Amino acid sequence: MSRPLQETLDPPSWEEFRTHSHRVLDELxxxxxxxxxxxAWQAVPADVRQAFQSPVPEQGEGIAAxxxxxxxxxxPYPWGNIHPRFWGWVVxxxxxxxxxxxxxxxxxxxxxxxGHQASAWVEAQVLDWFxxxxxxxxxxxxxxxxxxxxxxxxxxxAARDAVGDTIAADGLHGQPAALAFYTSSETHxxxxxxxxxxxxxxxxxRQIPVVPDxxxxxxxxxxxxxxxxxxxxxxxxxxxxxxxxxxxxxxDLQALADLCAREKLWLHVDGAFGxxxxxxERLRPLVQGLERADSVAFDLHKWLYMPYDVGCVLVRxxxxxxxSFGTRAAYLARLERGAGAGEYDYSALGPELSRGFRAxxxxxxxxxxxxxxYTRLIExxxxxxxxxxxxxxxxxxxxxxxxxxxxxxxxxxxxxxRGKLDDVNREILMRIQERGIAVPSATMLNGRFxxxxxxxxxxxxTSDLDxxxxxxxxxxxxxxxxx
Amino acid sequence: MSRPLQETLDPPSWEEFRTHSHRVLDELxxxxxxxxxxxAWQAVPADVRQAFQSPVPEQGEGIAAxxxxxxxxxxPYPWGNIHPRFWGWVVxxxxxxxxxxxxxxxxxxxxxxxGHQASAWVEAQVLDWFxxxxxxxxxxxxxxxxxxxxxxxxxxxAARDAVGDTIAADGLHGQPAALAFYTSSETHxxxxxxxxxxxxxxxxxRQIPVVPDxxxxxxxxxxxxxxxxxxxxxxxxxxxxxxxxxxxxxxDLQALADLCAREKLWLHVDGAFGxxxxxxERLRPLVQGLERADSVAFDLHKWLYMPYDVGCVLVRxxxxxxxSFGTRAAYLARLERGAGAGEYDYSALGPELSRGFRAxxxxxxxxxxxxxxYTRLIExxxxxxxxxxxxxxxxxxxxxxxxxxxxxxxxxxxxxxRGKLDDVNREILMRIQERGIAVPSATMLNGRFxxxxxxxxxxxxTSDLDxxxxxxxxxxxxxxxxx
Numbered sequence: 001m002s003r004p005l006q007e008t009l010d011p012p013s014w015e016e017f018r019t020h021s022h023r024v025l026d027e028l029x030x031x032x033x034x035x036x037x038x039x040a041w042q043a044v045p046a047d048v049r050q051a052f053q054s055p056v057p058e059q060g061e062g063i064a065a066x067x068x069x070x071x072x073x074x075x076p077y078p079w080g081n082i083h084p085r086f087w088g089w090v091v092x093x094x095x096x097x098x099x100x101x102x103x104x105x106x107x108x109x110x111x112x113x114x115g116h117q118a119s120a121w122v123e124a125q126v127l128d129w130f131x132x133x134x135x136x137x138x139x140x141x142x143x144x145x146x147x148x149x150x151x152x153x154x155x156x157x158a159a160r161d162a163v164g165d166t167i168a169a170d171g172l173h174g175q176p177a178a179l180a181f182y183t184s185s186e187t188h189x190x191x192x193x194x195x196x197x198x199x200x201x202x203x204x205x206r207q208i209p210v211v212p213d214x215x216x217x218x219x220x221x222x223x224x225x226x227x228x229x230x231x232x233x234x235x236x237x238x239x240x241x242x243x244x245x246x247x248x249x250x251x252d253l254q255a256l257a258d259l260c261a262r263e264k265l266w267l268h269v270d271g272a273f274g275x276x277x278x279x280x281e282r283l284r285p286l287v288q289g290l291e292r293a294d295s296v297a298f299d300l301h302k303w304l305y306m307p308y309d310v311g312c313v314l315v316r317x318x319x320x321x322x323x324s325f326g327t328r329a330a331y332l333a334r335l336e337r338g339a340g341a342g343e344y345d346y347s348a349l350g351p352e353l354s355r356g357f358r359a360x361x362x363x364x365x366x367x368x369x370x371x372x373x374y375t376r377l378i379e380x381x382x383x384x385x386x387x388x389x390x391x392x393x394x395x396x397x398x399x400x401x402x403x404x405x406x407x408x409x410x411x412x413x414x415x416x417x418r419g420k421l422d423d424v425n426r427e428i429l430m431r432i433q434e435r436g437i438a439v440p441s442a443t444m445l446n447g448r449f450x451x452x453x454x455x456x457x458x459x460x461x462t463s464d465l466d467x468x469x470x471x472x473x474x475x476x477x478x479x480x481x482x483x
Numbered sequence: 484m485s486r487p488l489q490e491t492l493d494p495p496s497w498e499e500f501r502t503h504s505h506r507v508l509d510e511l512x513x514x515x516x517x518x519x520x521x522x523a524w525q526a527v528p529a530d531v532r533q534a535f536q537s538p539v540p541e542q543g544e545g546i547a548a549x550x551x552x553x554x555x556x557x558x559p560y561p562w563g564n565i566h567p568r569f570w571g572w573v574v575x576x577x578x579x580x581x582x583x584x585x586x587x588x589x590x591x592x593x594x595x596x597x598g599h600q601a602s603a604w605v606e607a608q609v610l611d612w613f614x615x616x617x618x619x620x621x622x623x624x625x626x627x628x629x630x631x632x633x634x635x636x637x638x639x640x641a642a643r644d645a646v647g648d649t650i651a652a653d654g655l656h657g658q659p660a661a662l663a664f665y666t667s668s669e670t671h672x673x674x675x676x677x678x679x680x681x682x683x684x685x686x687x688x689r690q691i692p693v694v695p696d697x698x699x700x701x702x703x704x705x706x707x708x709x710x711x712x713x714x715x716x717x718x719x720x721x722x723x724x725x726x727x728x729x730x731x732x733x734x735d736l737q738a739l740a741d742l743c744a745r746e747k748l749w750l751h752v753d754g755a756f757g758x759x760x761x762x763x764e765r766l767r768p769l770v771q772g773l774e775r776a777d778s779v780a781f782d783l784h785k786w787l788y789m790p791y792d793v794g795c796v797l798v799r800x801x802x803x804x805x806x807s808f809g810t811r812a813a814y815l816a817r818l819e820r821g822a823g824a825g826e827y828d829y830s831a832l833g834p835e836l837s838r839g840f841r842a843x844x845x846x847x848x849x850x851x852x853x854x855x856x857y858t859r860l861i862e863x864x865x866x867x868x869x870x871x872x873x874x875x876x877x878x879x880x881x882x883x884x885x886x887x888x889x890x891x892x893x894x895x896x897x898x899x900x901r902g903k904l905d906d907v908n909r910e911i912l913m914r915i916q917e918r919g920i921a922v923p924s925a926t927m928l929n930g931r932f933x934x935x936x937x938x939x940x941x942x943x944x945t946s947d948l949d950x951x952x953x954x955x956x957x958x959x960x961x962x963x964x965x966x
Contacts, residue, residue, distance in 0.1 A: 007859055009578035009788055009852065009941045014516050017579055018509070024583055025508055026501070028590040033497050041822045044601055052604035056612045060853035063580055070587065070847060077601035079593040080822055088822060091837070094592030095492035096500055097546055100507055102589035104553065106790040107511040109577030110562040118527055118560035121535040129539045146629060147837040157680055171684025172655040173662070179654075189810040190836055197640055197807070197834065199682020201654025301837060305492055307589040309839035324680070327672040335909060335925055338916035339524045339563055339571060351680065351834075353673055354574070354630040354784060356792035364553060369492065370543035376490055426818060433821035442818055458492045 011063075020063055031075065032082070032096060035459070039436020041080035048073050080439045084459035085468065088441035090245055090273050090302050090408075093457045097368055098307040101361035112357040113347040120344035123359035129366065130312055134278050135291025141318035143349040144358045147311035148272035149190035151297030154313045154350050156181070156194045157324040158295055159237035159266035168323060172199045180228045182206045183239035184216035186246050188270055191239055213403050214249035216240070218259070225263060237266040242287040242296075243274020246443055246452070248385075248406030250274055253289025260294075269296040272311075273303040273456055274406060279375045283382060286405055300362055303378055303407075303456045310358040313350075322348050381407045381455040388453060388465045397473050401450045410443060410450040413476030420483055422449035427479045428472060437471045438464070494546075503546055514558065515565070515579060518942070522919020524563035531556050563922045567942035568951065571924035573728055573756050573785050573891075576940045580851055581790040584844035595840040596830040603827035606842035612849065613795055617761050618774025624801035626832040627793060627841045631755035632673035634780030634796035637833050639664070639677045640807040641778055641798050642720035642749035651806060655682045663711045665689045666722035667699035669729050671753055674722055696886050697732035699723070701742070708746060720749040725770040725779075726757015729926055729935070731868075731889030733757055736772025743777075752779040755794075756786040756939055757889060762858040766865060769888055783845055786861055786890075786939045793841040796833075805831050864890045864938040871936060871948045880956050884933045893926060893933040896959030903966055905932035910962045911955060920954045921947070 011017035051073050061069075081091040112119040127142040136142075145151045160179060161167050167175065179200050183191055185207040195205040206228070208221045225235045238260055240251040253269060260267040269275065269290055275298040277283035278290055290296060299311040315321035326348035335341055347353040366374075389404040392411045401410040416424040426442065429451050433439050443452045453468070494500035534556050544552075564574040595602040610625040619625075628634045643662065644650050650658065662683050666674055668690040678688040689711070691704045708718045721743055723734040736752060743750040752758065752773055758781040760766035761773055773779060782794040798804035809831035818824055830836040849857075868890045875881040875894045884893040899907040909925070912934050916922050926935045936951070 006944050007856070007863060007941070009576075009580070009860070010516075011579055014512070018512055021508055021512060021579075021583055022505060025504055025586070028587060029497070029501055029504060032590050033493075043599060044604065048601070049604050052608040053611070054608065056615050057850045057853050058855055060851050060856055063851050066847050066851045069850065070843075074601040074605060074843070075591070078591055079595075079598065079600040079602070081594060082592050089594075091594050092592075093492075094589065096494055096504075096590075097492070099586060099589035099592070100504055100546075103508070103582060103586040104511060106577065106582035106585035107515050107579075108558070108561055109565050109575075109582070109790050111564060111572075111574050111784075111791055112562075115562065116526060117562040118531070118557040119562070121527065121532050122557060125535040125537065128536070132539050146835050146839070149835045149837065153680075153834055160682075167682075167684065168679050169684050169686050171661065171679075171687050172682040173658060173660075174684060174686075175656055178656040188836075190834075192810050193808060193834065196651050196654075197636075197681065199643075199650075199655040201650065201652050201657060203652050203657075204654050299837065301594075307592050307839075308594055309835070309837060311837075325676060327675050335913050337913045339922050340924060351636055351673075351676065352629050352632045352792070353671075354632065354782065354792060354794075356629070356790075360553075360557070364549050367540045367552065368543050368546050368549045370540050372541055373490070373543055377492070380490060430818050430820045439822050441823060458490070461489050 024067060029096065035082055036084055040083040040085045040439050041433050042077065042436055044077045048077065084457065084461065085438035085464045086457060087453040087455050088439040090454045090456055092302045092305045093459055094307045095305055095458070098361055098365055101364040102307050105357045105360045108357060110357050112355045112359065113353055114342070114344035115340045116338065116342040119357050119359060120342060122363045123346060124344065126359050126362045126366065131314060133371065134275060134296060134314065136314050136316065139318065140314050140316050141321040141349060142312060142314040143346050144362070145311045145313060145350055146309045147301060148270065148297050148299045149193065150351065151311040151313035152190050152270055153194040153197065155268045155295035155297050155315065156237065157198060158315050158320050159268055160198055160200065161324045162266055162320045163234065163236055177232055177234035179204055179236040180206060180233045181237045181239060182208055182221055182224060184208050184210050184241060184251060186210055186214050186244040186249060187239060187241055188245050188272060191270060214244060214247045216251045218252065218255055222259065235263065235265055237268055240267060240269045241274070242269050242271035242290055243277065243406050245272065246445065247402040247410055248274065248404065248408035250286045250405060253287060257289045257292035267293045269293040271296050271298040273299060276303045276378060277406060279371060280379050282379060304374055305458050306361055306365060310362060325349055325351065377458050381457065384455050384460060384462055384465060385409050387462055391465070391469055395469065395473070397476060401445045401448060407455045409453040410445055411453070412449065412451055413472060415476065416480040424476065424479050424483065425449050425451055428475045431475050432471060438468050507550060512579065518565055519567055523566040523568045523922050524916050525560065525919055526917070527560045531560065567940065567944065568921035568947045569940060570936040570938050571922040573937045573939055575785045576788045576942055577790040578788055578848070578941070581844055581848055584847040585790050588840045588843045591840060593840050595838045595842065596836055597825070597827035598823045599825040600822065602840050602842060603825060605846045606829060607827065609842050609845045609849065614797060616854065617758060617779060617797065619797050619799065622801065623797050623799050624804040624832060625795060625797040626829050627795050627845070628833055629792045630784060630794035631753065631780050631782040632676065633834065634794040635673050635753055636677040636680065637796045638751045638778030638780050638798060639720065640681060641803050642751055643681050643683065644807045645749055645803045646717065646719055660715055660717040662687055662719045663689060663716045664720045664722060665691055665704055665707060667691050667693050667724060667734060669693055669697050669727040669732060670722060670724055671728050671755060674753060697727060697730045699734045701735065701738055705742065718746065718748055720751055723750060723752045724757070725752050725754035725773055726760065726889050728755065729928065730885040730893055731757065731887065731891035733769045733888060736770060740772045740775035750776045752776040754779050754781040756782060759786045759861060760889060762854060763862050765862065787857055788941050789844055789848060793845060808832055808834065860941050864940065867938050867943060867945055867948060868892050870945055874948070874952055878952065878956070880959060884928045884931060890938045892936040893928055894936070895933055896955060898959065899963040907959065907962050907966065908932050908934055911958045914958050915954060921951050
């Protein structure tokens with residue numbers, strides 16, 4: 001048989017590729033360094049949007065032309081979350097050295113599923129660190145994931161499958177009783193998505209009301225569990241919040257852990273950002289009890305400011321964790337020695353078989369900066385939120401809509417006619433974004449529209465919050481006068 | 484309230500950071516350029532493994548020290564899949580320009596969930612391209628995922644939820660009948676993992692036997708469906724393979740599409756790597772019928788050689804797709820204008836809310852190289868597999884264990900006593916890896932141990948396969964003589 005033609009994706013000239021790469025790096029770093037000089041957000045113009053309706057590129061245009069396209073069509077229109085005045089939803093900032101770590105991971109380009117390679121030990125190392133930081137035992141299991149959503153999914157799958165050995169084989173239809181999960185009405189939507197994906201159905205997720213500080217009402221929780229038991233349903237798991245996305249409220253995790261021990265229920269904690277409050281001695285009391293959970297999910301791309309995407313789940317019982325995701329397949333036959341050998345198989349701990357090397361950036365960044373610095377940054381964001389709350393509290397034209405236990409401030413402009421407040425504040429928020437001033441986001445709290453400022457941003461300075469207050473009030477007056 | 488101390492993760496000196504970054508880039512590129520000079524794989528020494536049992540880094544060690552640690556502890560011990568002679572499992576190679584695109588994505592660091600930002604249009608663009616390339620209608624839905632496993636999960640969730648409106652709310656326990664999914668016994672383990680995660684239970688996945696060329700036995704499939712119907716179970720979905728992981732076999736997708744139309748079943752195609760055979764006019768007949776599927780999952784980090792991780796799922800019916808993953812939440816309240824506005828919400832199409840900007844590398848790489856080049860590379864890998872098969876076929880000491888329709892060759896050394904063949908070949912395979920010669924992987928085919936060579940590697944040259952054959956036979960004799 002004749003030898004096939006040999007082509008490759010390696011560059012025809014490494015020297016030219018090197019020159020191009022250094023230029024790209026310089027331009028990107030300069031763009032990052034000057035982020036404060038640009039608007040926090042701007043709309044994508046119609047002609048740019050149009051450019052993304054091109055036919056399939058049959059022939060290549062080459063690396064230089066693509067870079068120009070990127071600079072023209074993509075670079076000017078980010079979401080804004082690297083900007084010092086982006087406080088929408090709960091979104092992280094990333095960092096320059098985080099980006100370098102991602103470059104290293106992409107050149108290195110392993111499939112970090114496990115096996116015998118450095119990445120397996122790097123991931124074990126960072127998981128061990130998080131166990132220590134969150135008070136989990138060394139024997140616990142864990143895995144990195146794309147973020148809190150999938151970390152929640154993994155924890156909740158383990159909770160479901162802990163109910164009995166037969167779920168993996170027989171599924172939920174074959175179970176004697178319908179399962180019930182419990183969480184507060186303030187819980188992140190990824191929990192409901194997970195519950196549906198797991199086949200439990202959204203009716204199997206009881207949304208327990210909250211008390212006025214937005215923490216789960218424990219009496220209501222107990223009532224719901226008792227009701228389900230007497231109706232023949234099978235209570236399975238309580239999902240506590242370490243920092244709700246709306247207001248940063250933390251459920252009473254000690255009380256939930258007590259209750260779960262008493263009722264023999266799995267305790268999962270959604271600690272997307274709030275779990276990391278445990279790093280700070282000062283903030284730790286807010287999430288006390290977290291260390292007693294059966295599983296905890298949290299993001300590293302939010303309050304540890306790592307590049308997208310990376311999250312983590314810890315599961316106390318390694319066997320239950322493996323039960324949900326482990327399988328055996330002929331082409332995965334393990335040998336005693338070689339590249340596929342060894343004790344690590346992260347693909348048996350989450351939905352993915354092929355896995356990016358997320359652990360690398362985590363390992364490099366925690367080592368570079370140290371936990372003490374991350375802790376100070378988290379405390380800084382909380383102090384900034386409390387600063388904003390105190391300014392808003394004293395301001396005659398602003399009102400706070402919720403307590404500020406962590407890094408989230410919900411406020412609104414209040415010097416407008418009562419019936420128009422929601423409408424006025426929606427308009428204020430849109431103009432703040434459109435004018436590139438800042439990006440807070442929207443929420444509804446007790447039926448009232450709120451402007452939500454979630455500070456998980458290491459570039460924010462306190463003066464940025466002064467800018468927000470000043471312009472918010474200015475636009476508030478402007479909008480009120482128009483109506 | 485006093486103003487909090489201001490700290491950041493930005494570098495104290497951008498100039499020093501720039502210098503460090505250029506050094507890092509140079510070292511990484513040099514490492515990549517010289518990959519062929521290194522062993523395909525090597526074990527991680529004990530002292531290196533030991534180094535990953537360090538306590539939590541309380542204080543930072545700085546960026547230069549971390550880089551040295553990386554070079555010493557991580558860089559020498561990759562899995563090997565960027566090496567020209569890595570053909571284990573089905574794993575991609577990545578590429579130099581892919582790594583640069585990842586750098587850009589990490590500096591840019593958006594949360595690519597959707598909304599009004601360039602990333603939303605970039606993803607729409609690449610999804611449109613894949614719809615066109617795989618023959619799906621423009622109106623189809625789709626989303627990028629971490630890889631084939633999660634892409635399969637998404638497609639199968641849609642299949643499950645297409646059964647009826649009530650699954651999302653009531654779950655599977657509340658359904659009148661148990662669901663049944665059908666696939667061949669050669670199917671990738673991510674399908675079984677998904678079926679369990681979805682609450683269907685592994686017994687709900689019927690593993691249909693294959694005919695001798697490892698394609699699903701259609702008569703057995705029809706029998707299983709009829710049997711389930713008469714037993715009161717609800718047939719739901721057939722999962723076809725476009726390229727099985729074991730041998731690259733492609734089920735008869737036209738026949739499966741006909742059967743699914745007749746039986747009113749969802750057709751999902753796991754096309755992890757094989758779906759991309761559709762790019763090639765010459766190979767397309769193997770996967771004909773793919774374009775009639777209700778959903779198809781495939782990887783881009785395998786046979787498009789993109790950096791880890793990225794895969795894709797296309798779903799013909801956008802409403803069904805959204806049904807599985809869409810939710811509404813107060814803090815996600817959409818405004819008419821601003822950063823959260825717009826038509827795109829990828830978080831309603833998969834498990835993740837926060838999402839990395841995977842679409843950027845896909846967009847940049849497809850534009851840089853063009854589809855024609857990717858098609859030639861895919862054909863090159865298939866030609867290489869056929870070359871290896873023909874060499875093995877003619878070689879008196881080697882035998883082929885399966886047909887070679889695509890890029891996978893299963894073979895073994897056969898000049899050993901019959902009862903020792905499995906044992907001898909296991910040992911050969913381990914030595915080939917341990918000596919850094921090459922990384923094929925293991926499988927079992929019809930109860931026989933096989934050495935599996937899956938070529939999805941743009942660095943492989945035909946001469947690399949000659950090296951494999953030569954050393955395999957040499958080690959085969961060596962091992963046989965020892966026993």
